[in-house]
Amino acid sequence: MLQTQELQVNIGPQHPSTHGVFRMLVTVDGETVVDLKPVFGYLHRNHEQIAEANTYLQNMPYTDRLDYFNSMANNHAYAMAVERLAGIEVPERAEYIRVLMVELTRILNHASAVGFMINDMGAWQTPLAFGMREREKILDLFEMASGARLMCNYFRFGGVARDLPPEFIPNLRELLVALPAYIDELERLLRDNEILLQRAVGIGILPREVALSYGVTGPVLRGSGIPYDVRKAEPYSVYDRFDFDIPIGKVGDVYDRFLVRIEEMRQSKRIIEQVLEQLPDAKGGHINPKARQNVRPPVGDAYARIESPKGELGFYLVSDGSGKPYRYKVRAPSFINLTPLADMCRGYKVADIVVILGSIDIVMGEVDR
Amino acid sequence: MPEMSPAELRARLAAALPDALVDVAPLAMTPPPAHGPQPGMFHPPDPFVHPDHLVAAALFVRDTLGYALLSDIAVVDYLYAGCFELVYRFYHPSGGPGIVLRVRVPRDAPQVPSLTPHWPAANFHEREAFDLFGVEFVGHPYLRRIYMWDEFEGFPMRKDFPRQGDKYLGGDE
Amino acid sequence: MMEPPFEIEIPRGRVIEVQRDDSRVRRGGGLLRGMAVIWKHWKESFRLNRSYSQIHGTFTIQYPEEKPRIPEAYRNMPILLYDDETGHELCTSCFQCERICPPQVIHMTQAKDPATGKPVPAVAEFIIEYDACMSCGFCAEVCPFDAIKMDHEFELSTDDHAQLTVHKAQLNRPISYYASIAPTMWAEVRESALKKLQGNIRRRPDVIGIAPHLTERIAARRAELAAQAAAPSPAAEPASPPAPSAPTEARKLTPEEKAAKLAAIRAAKAAQAGDGVTPSAEGGTPAEAPPADDKAARLAAIRAANAAKKAAATDAAPAATGEPTTPTPADDKAARLAAIRAANAAKRKQAADSVDTEEGS
């Protein structure tokens, strides 16, 4: 009988597929994962402390930096929290613009998340390149509206920074022509691909009870078969005015998460089309004219959450009556979704770890804060 | 979609776990200013749970009320009042607004029973709270620093943590 | 674990379970289909595509030759505007941008009337640390005078980190430049901005508030005018300088600054070159022998530093001596810089102290 030894391998902090500086201390028996300990904090900048030293408005650009793929979604959650805290009304048109931006963000995020996941599986950039192409188009739109591609800093308390420029809607309509083609093509490229099936089916299974008890949210939870989507569960903004479906998975493996993300892109496109229909009739301007830059909310606390592309993104704010938040807490979806990582990886191969991690879709800026 | 107001939740909790609830006085966040308008007191409507009964209350919320999604544990450092407040936020998988349980512990001995053995969702939340605030979760299986390095001293999110090394405050050009 | 009721009411929409026929026996058809997709891309990639509605074709922008389309709203780094016609800067140093700036990279000092010592609605020095700027655009948003705007220039890379601390002279752009990069956005605010500027110009004595590189031109123009006025009536010569002494100084500053810079560069070069270089390059200063150059430069630097300290202490502009010797203009510039820094530092300290007292209960 040969004597065997378990090997401890550090995957990360500098590793091609840890999506940033993230370390997994993996104990392997041959190629099989025996144990996994996630180690993070390499990107920790004490975001919450920084935020407590800033005024409410000054925090807006910092929220961009949380999940740098979805700055619009972060902006939305934060703006909602402050609006709840200070009791600021948002005009209808601004709400529609917000929904439009966040749904575009969702498409953008899922396109690149799927691409990155397939990249982790070893495809040489192709699905990612296609995803990035769509992402670039959406970023062009963001740039038109907000002036920046990634760090949009577009939302303000009581609305958005500026109204949509005239060239925005025509370009968006053109983009909507390309989107279904892109999604269909992605499905043709990957959905029935035998290699992808081999790598994704039955990998990283998260049963639905386990998923729920771990508190994961977003496509990971839905991939496990629980139709929980904040947009439907507790409709915020104007989401109760749109028809859209919630895709859920059957098994809760990597393949389900992949399919859920693809379907969510379709649903987001549906929402955007409805926004475009309803936007011209929306009342109000792009921002509540009464909303001021120097917010001084009364003493109290508020929590606002949205369905960010990665899961439930919440902001908990406590005000002491001054112009700066007394406590500012981010409920970061990618951070919490990492909780079951060890359990999802145990028993699979080393090569599966990166795929499972890719299927959770994390952004270290948000995990480490 | 189930909805439960804080008062209703308080009543349910009082019926099921009579010892768990505590009454707290309104809290002043900052020292009263010498002049000008006084800021209000902080007194949220949510039920406050005694730390010893936290696990029972949380499991009641999950198993009996069905709020099975532990979404968030936020710690707030009320330096002036001398206490930490832990805000537990639960949601129902069928949707609807969430419910909140609050726990207050003194700043000098911040000890709360850990939810992690019963409810793994609390794992990272509790580690984060331990790392940044120094709240000790008794019974947590792996209570280690999560963001800061292990040798780090102090708890950076506490209000009395010194702010130093600032580019604009420290050093002269 | 209990089994919670997972049925969720969905008001408008339904829950759809994804279609996964992963139990079917597969014989490589999926692989071939994927290859067909890639083939199509390869085939189509020889044609350029810039349309939003297309997913085939090459999308690459050949960067240095071909610039990306930049929308009007694009924001990169803040710039300051000045009026093309009058040369007046729109900024009144109201400190709004300095206050809102999240990373606190904007620093400015308000201009003072040298005659009365009262603040003037104009900015004396304006510094933005581009290296720490996060391009959030708040400064442009809050500016009530539309003086600070976001530039479209993005090729800012430099190998000198100090260059990323940008001073007013480099920040100034004419309004016409901004109107060319963002026509509609400027058109929206044009009326009110210019009206406010007119009001401010009236409160600015002489050349205060004029973009620095223009003051030189204005000075030259004025000297020309004075000379013209002096030529026909020599009797009026003693009374010819119409402007008060302080503005004259201010006017003089710019050429002096230039001279100082030149001298500094020369001194540095000389110090670098040491003994080996013949002094022919700097024929203007034959008195300074090559071996002494190094020493002289150092001396000048020390003197400048001393003067700067003095100036900072008294917070008064040093009297401009008529002779354009090397150390004095350098002094002047250094003194101004030091004064600004000291003032800023003091302010920050004050702010920090107040924060500390607020929090340290």
Next chain:
Amino acid sequence: MYDILQALINGTFGWGWPDWLIYLISSLVVVTIILVVAPLQMLFFTYYERRVIARMQDRIGPNRVGPEGIWQPIADGVKMFTKEDIVPEAADRIVHFLAPCVVVAPTILMFAVVPWGPGMTPVDLPTSLLFFFAVSSISAVGLMMAGWASNNKFSLLGAMRAVAQMVSYEIPAVLSLIAIVMIVGSLSINSIIEYQAGLLISNRDLPGIPDLGLGWFVFTPVGFVAFIAFFIAALAEGERTPFDIPEADSEIVAGYMTEYSGMKFGLFYLAQYVLNFLLCAITAILFFGGWQGPGVNWLYAQAITPTNPDGNGLFNVLAGALGVFYFLLKTYIFFFVMVWLRGAFPRLRIDQLMDFGWKFLIPLTLANLFSAAVWVAFTRWGAAEGMLITVGWSPVLRWLAAFIITLAINIGVYLWLTQVYAASQAERRRVELEELSATL
């Protein structure tokens, strides 16, 4: 080369040099050509791959260095040379140094037996095919050395994977070749190429139709299955997607190359691309006739050859040029397919790779071997060998019968195997799941 020199020096010029001198000169010339051509192919391949895959991803690819970026590989080479050579402190320095040499040497050696055109084989061994595959497996030793000497866990994992993969995929590769060898009856690469002359029927000529050089094995069911199996195995041997597991960058950084930098890394790169070239070349040779193509044989028949010493030297050049053109064209097309696969697919996992190799590819090639036997029996055996059915059939009829029967066998085996393989995978997944749910 010897023939040409012999004909040139002693024939045309009539200098009457001794044989050994001509041998020596011809060997030196051949070695020089190989050592120059191999890196050139590698340089071209890196450029070719990057441009093609960029196009597949709607990009342009390197286009800055020189016209259309053609000097990009040179720039890369310069970069490699000028990079610092880092050896980890805990590494075994000698083995660490030797490993790239051990990897590169066999790949260059393999060049020796590759025929570039008619009569253009550097070393015409009678067992060149055996030599080719024997030498190619030496590089596995180098990979293991690299992985072990680096003293890095990723390197070790990568090396283990590389060796496991190479060893397992050599079997289907060789098995698929044996089918061809059986039909041809020779281990010489040259004779395999020569066998593929004629029309679509291998080694068959119809009277009145000129020799088009199209009798490629790929047009037969046996050859086609062997081609597919061999190409898949070649992908695995050459560490190409979807089998680039030893250097799976998303999992184990760069595998056995992780701790190499500078020119040592460059050597691994060189070895890999040269190997890829050779595998594409051998695929082209064995299944697509190598330099065979319309016109080559006709030209070569007029040229100076051992059998035809009175030929015209010009035809040597023409036949050679055309042959090299066909050969390189086919090789590059195969490399295009490799790049295409890389652009399209993710990679398999190491255990799935093993599964596929052992449970699918090897049975398939074994069945193909049987088909090859049937083919040989139908086309070549007569009453003497006990093949009584085909007695009296015309060659075309025999060929047709062999074609249909082997086609039926191969398709049947393929369908059956996919079914079995899918079932085994499903079963395996189920077992894994059960184990997992036991642990959860």
